[in-house]
Amino acid sequence: MAFRSFLVFALLMDKTGFSAEISVFVQTGVSVQLDIQTQELPEFYILHWINYKSDNIVTYLSGTKEIKPHDIYKDRVDFNKTTFSLTLKNMQKTDSGLYRAKTIGQSDNNIVTYRVSVMDEVEDPVLAVNSSWSSPDPCSFTCKGSNIFISSIYNGSSCSNEEVTAADNHTLRLSCSGDSIMCNYSNPVSLKTQVMKVNELCTVKQGAQKNEQTIYAKVDENIKPQKSLEMLEKSENPRTVYDTAGDTDVTNHTTPNDDPMNQSASLTEKSKPNAPSTIYCIIQQQPKPPKLKLITPFMV
Template identity: 35%
Template structure:
């Protein structure tokens, strides 16, 4: 009998203590984000809350009744059956810490924590050929990568018929989201963050047609969006 009572008490304490899982979520502006509670929870008379930055209540659930904060009444969907929350049409100001919490008479238990980081999609990029010098056996060229909101970057390369290498050590990129580099066949300007990616490319053969007597004219490649 004593063993059975101890087992039941231990089970109740384990259920009440719960566990907190924390994770980072990146989301693009104007999208919806679902936040979940990883385990089934029996609330009883306890109060369940979703909170923002540890101070702003989003919703409160008590005895089956849901109370929405005025700031979130038309901005969230809450599901009582699994305690999940959908943030609708998120904006940059929605970045922060979201916490699912049960408040009881003796203690508060954090069920899950999300570090939400809202990012805007990156702007388009333009890859330009600034200069080209061709000879029968080598080609030297300089290209630039430009975008609306970040400083432009440029690189100079030297190619022979088999390989290409940067003419001088690459300076650090002024914008960490903007990169300019070579692949086996292409020159690539890449602009990306955690939620979006845009790029502009040119074929190396277009820029360095070995044996051509004329300097290549400037042109713009295609732009691609990937979400």
């Protein structure tokens, strides 16, 4: 059965001259093979593979070539009579711990010890633009993987390559190549990557719209601009008016003392024949006339 594991050798010497401990990382649900790390073993009668609870996983009798698996591992182990290696199937997180091969003969020897760590496959990393970013500033984004993240800025054509490793052996890597941003998330048994183009990630945000009222009005040729302005004059809210005036034959002139309303109308009326003009006028709220008091006459 295929298996996926990752070995880290931590070689220590004991009195027997054999390696003392080897670290192994294995993905949840797959198998792992534990090998004897020496070609020649001392003469023995019995070889045991023992788990972290000191339970026998399998016992091999050299005289009869008999293999005796422990009941709880009966359907989960394969033992090789030639190499004496042990394969454990369908590993779960509860299987994490120490595994040791030991021989019994004229002397007892610890042949090899494995420290097995069972880990889940990593989740997909996430590339996301930071909520505080807005165009036209350089794109600010985050590369995230479960419990760790990297924040960076794509400035023009590049970003800084960064790497963060958490205490649980999970590593997050950020890199940029051309117009692509790559976020890698990995642990000793798996690796996943998300790649995005800069224009896909850093889309231009629309600026906030101003709270203003704009009126677009096309003035009929038979209606003087003054009438349109008079209708808007009664409004309580200041507004911006864009009026397109039609042709007119009026050629009146204004003086500096003329009312602004009449000036706007007159400016339109002075336009060249057959050439529509545009009026930009801010309508101000007109002050209300003062109230008159009624005085009752009295007799002396």
